Amino acid sequence: MKLTIQKNNLIKTLQNIQSIVERKVTLPILSNIKLVADNNKIEIYATNIETSCKSTIPAEIKKSGDITINARKFFEITKELPEENIEISVGENSRITIKSGKSRFNINGLPASEFPSFPEYNEGVLTVIDTEVVKEMIDRTIFAVSTEEYRHNITGIFFEAEEGKVKMAATDGYRLASIEKPTETEIKLNKGVIIPRRGILEIKKILDNEGSLLAGITDNSMAFKKGNTVLIIRLIEGEFPSYGQVIPKDNNKLITISREVLASAIRRVSVLSSDKIRGIKFSISKGKMSLYSNNPDLGDALEEIDIKYDGDDMEVAFNVDYMLDVLNILYTNNINLELKDSGSAGIIKTGLDDGYTYVIMPMRV
Amino acid sequence: MIKSKIKVMPPDLAAKIAAGEVVERPASVVKELVENSLDAGAADISIHIVDGGKKLIRVYDNGEGMSREDAVLAFERHATSKILKDDDLCSISTMGFRGEALPSIASVSDAMVATKVAGEIAGTRIRVRGGKIEDISDFGCPDGTTVEVRDIFFNVPARLKFLRSNAAEMGRIQDVVHHLSLANPDIRFKLTHGKNILLNASANSDLKTRACDILGTDIMRGVIPVEGNGGGVSVMGFVSNSNITYPTTKGVFVFVNKRWIRDKGINYAILQAYKNMLMRDRYPLAVLFISLPPEDVDVNVHPAKTEVRFKNPRFIYDVISDAIRNAILQKNKDYPDGTVTALHTSVPQDRIREPAIHYQTQDIADRQAALFEKAFHGTNGISFPELNFVGQLWDEYIICNDESMFYIIDQHAAAERIAFERIRKEYYSYGIRGQILLVPEIIEVSAAEKEALDSSIDVIKDLGFEIEQFGGNTFILKAVPEILSGRGCSGLLKDMTEEICSFGKAARIEDAIDAILVKLACHSVIRGRRKLTRDEVVSLFKQLSEVDFASNCPHGRPVVKMFSKTEIETMLKRR
Structure with missing residues (x-):
């Protein structure tokens, strides 16, 4: 693998995914991110199993290939590099060399084959939803989400859709924030889903990206796409309290x-x-x-x-x-x-x- | 013809099986024999052991002895001098009563009994091997009874195989003798293993002298006398201050009507009394004698009689907890005249037969008592405001002294204890407020737990929980204490219910609240290094003296360590 990439293009993505990559992991590979270089673009994958993220960034690919690298170190190095042009190449034994101006870093990577595969999703099932509405709904409910891990079913935002309406609700057992908005797009959702708090925070980050927001449900996950980034968030299993009654x-x-x-x-x-x-x-x-x-x-x-x-x-x-x-x-x-x-x-x-x-x-x- | 498979066991096999319940290992033999000696009113009991009791156990006593007829009868199963009718079983005040001991022991060993009643010319000697009487003859011996048990389990190889090393078996024997001698400080106990004298405790001791013999004078230095009673239950004895702790309950000796027992409820009651003063998973030293009417306790739960069942466990646990807590409180407050009243009185004198002879060892006992007194007073409650501030070590520890002692005080631990007591007082005085739940939680409990929870709803309510019966074994939780909101309350409530059920009292909620208050306290006071001015130290001392449990921080670490002048002089070889 050998490529040249612009620092500015890389840095925002690397910054955004830091919160997905876990600091304390039982699986060392999960503190790495996967880079796949091909067809004049580089795909960056990060996952903590619950939330997986894929971002695509244009790059000048000299030799295609893939590798994984420690997410935190890669970000810290990139941030401090002196020049706009960064050259990344992978040598023997997954050794990654990062060059920019007169700086040169050699980092030990791990082979990409060990990295968990990105959850499959069908882009065709995603529907466009209004970014501003989603943003408002999240902002007005997320603060009420429970942070008590043991109360699994309320550690996320409950999301449901009825004819012409989308609803979100969050509670920590002592208060409840709920909001409903009219929608013109038809959202296929048989029953409400609970999106984990950490996943919601990742969604918020990509809302600033260019382009329109696409969302859809696949199996027990929910997929969001905006601009160059795709997020797959595993939903929380369990029943959200029937909040209408309270x-x-x-x-x-x-x-x-x-x-x-x-x-x-x-x-x-x-x-x-x-x-x-x-x-x-x-x-x-x-x-x-x-x-x-x-x-x-x-x-x-x-x-x-x-x-x-x-x-x-x-x-x-x-x-x-x-x-x-x-x-x-x-x-x-x-x-x-x-x-x-x-x-x-x-x-x-x-x-x-x-x-x-x-x-x-x-x-x- | 079909051969019948079920047969009645031959009597000697049945005897061996029955023996298994009573005679488990050498230590159980020692226990049974010594208890018999005690019941015979002995004032002097010597126990001689060879090879961890596998080779020989010999128990000599100077009790009243047995006539020839009685001695022969004693080897009959369920022959006992102590119970004759059903009613007697409810008012047991002797140690042994099942009439199982001697025949059981004799059925699995080579046993010899030599006994003589005072006044008779000759005694009787009976030899029984594997349950069969081999020889009965006149014998010249001192008054009292000597029982020798050789080659235990010679005819039960399975059990022999499961005996542990000599040292391990001896350790158990020692435990048994310790328990019995603690409960009977008026009686002389001597325990030898081969050529080694392991215990030689003089007669007419009181509890503290006896405890010094067994536990060591060093340990006994820091003990606090405990005395308490209520509703026919009385508790006396002593407990250690929080400096002496053990990782297990090995330092906990509980006697119910002078019988050593194991009861997890009582252990729990003891720990409760020490709340926030012991480190996690540490147990104090505690020697406690609990007396209650014989009809309120069932000792016939287990053949080894180490478990009992109380008629009213909750009440008894409360009396114990309160007595210990009061003692600790008192100790921390009283200065300089911390009294040791309970230790002066010896074990309740409710033995049914008077000891035969008292050995003339009073002077030794007196001397020991005096030594003990001195050691005890040396570490009495500290009067913090009167200490002379010497300086600070590494900006973390306060050094001070008075006439005879040198103190190192952990300033963070001290400040933390003060803050904790203050915050706690405030919290409870303010009235605990409940945060109502958006969706009431449903709690399922077992039938026994339901009863416990039902009867404690009001207590629980005072702590901020609002619970209502919801039919069947279901309760709904409607509100939780404000301070606990944001924590797993239904889990806490469940734990607590179990606790109420098994111990009759719930400390879980208070513990959970305390845990948070401890955290608040910890973060609200000086942490790490800080230079303190003399004024600050004086104010710290003043506050310490107003706190109930000044000796430990709420995490259980000691606040203060002290050294006597003598210790320092010894250290520096001046003495």
Whole structure:
């Protein structure tokens, strides 16, 4: 294998795949990436079995061939190389030589035959979906995904499609973020799928690529293609909770608040919450909401804000993180808070017809 | 004609099989014989062993002895002087009672008994080999009983083959003698193996003197007396401070009504008392005597009588845990007059027969007691604010002293312990808040666990968990403590249910909460090297003195190590 490639073309791909390549691996080959050079292009493969990625970059191929190389070292070397032109060649015993200007690196590679094969997918089944919609849906739900490995079925975003609608939902067992958007393209999906959080983060990275986003389901995986990159993500097996049931239908205390005013009040009051006490109390009365937090160690904090509300007085406590997470990703001036009582789930919506519903469970005080 | 295959066993075969239950190895012979001696009211028991008991086990006692008729009868199976009717079985206060020991032993060895009742002119000697009486004759011997067991298992080759090395068998015998002599400090015990004297414990000792004989004076230096009772159950004895620990339960000696037993529930109760003071998987030294009415405990669970069943285990475990915890607390608080009351009293005197003679060894016992007293007081609770700050080592350890001791204090461990106690107090005083779950979790339990969980719902609720019965053996978990949200709570709850079921009490939740508080504490205090000013050290000491368990950091590492002036002088050959 011998080729010349432009540093700029290579570097972004190498950077993107670092998060796929595992640092601590039981299979040493998985800390490598596979390079396949042929037909004036080079294909770069990375995988952690759950997520596999293939990127194609133009290159001047002098001699075709393949090899695997340590992903991290290859990236670090490329980043620091002095010249734009990089020459890569493979000699005896999988020895890789990287030359640029007056620098020269010899790296021990491993034969490409040992690298796991890229999952098969049929490009024909992929359908175009709106990049902006996907981006918004991911951004508004991913923060609620559980990071507890043992609760397998909620460590990803649930994705489902109905006639003319796509839906995403994520939960960690204490709150739920869900969004639905109309779509014109027909998406063939018999039942919802759970896309793992790490895979979603990889999708987000390729959304900036040129071209339109293609997606499709193959077996137990989902394929995404944008520009020069293909991602195959193995789906999480298991049942996502039937979240429709946990969205309350009879919350009758409707409050409208300025998003920024509420967020900054929560931030101030929560200065006096602590690592172990993350709850603050919200007392609601006509036109007014007071936020109260108390830390036996330090003292307490109280702030009053104006709200639009005309119902009965009530009190409820929420975890500040669950509140701030959602206030931070919304962009409207006002938000609507729909409550029932101190022991029932609350709902946060933007007030627009944007299909977004956030459910937050209160704390017992 | 069809030949019948099932036959009644000949009596000697049946006897050998039955013997297997009681006589497993030389140590079990020693146990049975010494227990018989104790039941005979002996004040002096000598045990002589040759070749790990494979060759010879000889137990001599000065107890009341047996008449010729009784001695012959003693070799009959289920002949016992201790139980005559069913009711007696419920009020067993003697050590042996099954009437199995002597015939069982005699059926698998070459046994000889020489016994004489005080006042009689001559004693009786009986020789039994492989269960058959070979000789009965008059014999001149001292008052009391001597039993010799030679060539154990000579007629049971299968068992002989499974005996371990002489040293290993001897080790087990030693354990047995240790247990029995700890439980009977008023009686003289002598154990020899060939020419070596392994134990020579004088009569009329109290528990601490006896414990010094067995465990060594060094170890006994750091012990804390334990005393507690409640509802007819009393606990007394001592435990080590957290400096002396073992990787197994070998330092745990538990006696129920003076009988040494093994009970994992009690071991667990002991560990619970030490919470956050021991390193993971370490066990303390603990010698505990638990007394309770005979009808509340079933000792007839296993022929070797090392397992018992309590009528009300949960309650007993609580009494034990509380007694130890109080003792540790007391020890850490009291200064300078940490009392050693429990150690002065000896084992409860509930023996049914009075010891025959008391040997005149009081002066030795007194001297040992005095030595012990001194050693004990030497390491009593430290009064931190009164220490003289000498300096800091490598910006990590605080060096200080008082009149007689030199201390090295791990500043991080000390600060961590203070922070942990503070955070913990705060956390619980604030009232634990539950985070309600979006989708309640369903927990399936077994029938026994269901009962346990049902009865503990309120306790669990106080800790922030909200559980409801959901019909059958199913519960739903509706809320979890805020601090545990984001962790595997249903797993925790399951573990805890099992725990409630087997130990009658759940520490799992508190443990899980503590684990997080420990982490918070660890990160909120000085870590690694830091130069401390005198004022900082003074303030640290002041806070340490206000903390209940100042001697260890919440991970179980010691906070302070100390050396006496004497030790330093010895080290430098001044003494």
